[in-house]
Amino acid sequence: MTARSTAAAVTWLVLSMLGPHSVLAQPPGFSADPSTVRAGAYEVDPLHTRVTWTTSHFGMSRYSGQLVELSGRLEVDPSNPAKSALSVTIPMDRGGVFQPDLDKRLLTEFFDAAKYPTATFTSTSIERVGDREVRIVGNLTLKGVTKPVTITGTFNGSGVHPVSKRFTIGFNGETTIKRSDFGVSALVPAIGDEVRLTLEAEFRSPS
DSSP states (O other), X not given: OOHXXXXXXXXXXXXXXXXXXXXOOOOTTEEOOGGGOOOEEEEEOGGGOEEEEEEEETTTEEEEEEEOOOEEEEEEOTTOGGGOEEEEEEETTSOBOSOHHHHHHIIIIIXXXXXXXXXXXXXXXXXXXXXXXXXXXXXXXXXXXXXXXXEEEEEXXXXXXXXXXXXXXXXXXXXXXXXXXGTOOTTTTTBOSEEEEEEEEEEEOOO
């Protein structure tokens, strides 16, 4: 193998591992084939579902925080994705940036979590746009303001979870919002107005 072909192979491997649509390694009993998904209603696994937000910090770095302990419901119809539906509730006073002073500012100056303790997302349409990709359109309510957003989602895998013994579906999703559209306008534009939201989610059958 030549040096050029070796470099190309390494590049392909890295992109395959890091790319947004790469297939995660599947343990025994799980599959990345969407046709293996069972139809029905699922609930959010709060221990393995979170939203990571990322924005510019004075143009010098990308700054991230997380929101955890989500709840919600996913209704799946693999034969007709348009009949599927997603609803999620996000506690605004959970998670943070793991720095107490900044977390306090987030809860007060940015999120006003005492007045607006939760954010919600409710889908209005779900469309399959690739082998494992879906486009989820819905309404995001944040700080009392509701706006339409579109999430690009990727199915990761499904199977009976070895710990919970429940059939579980995993996917990730991403969207970008302008926080000022939702009244989260503190320190704009010094701290970026555009915020990337990344959702890593596991949904499990009720029993």
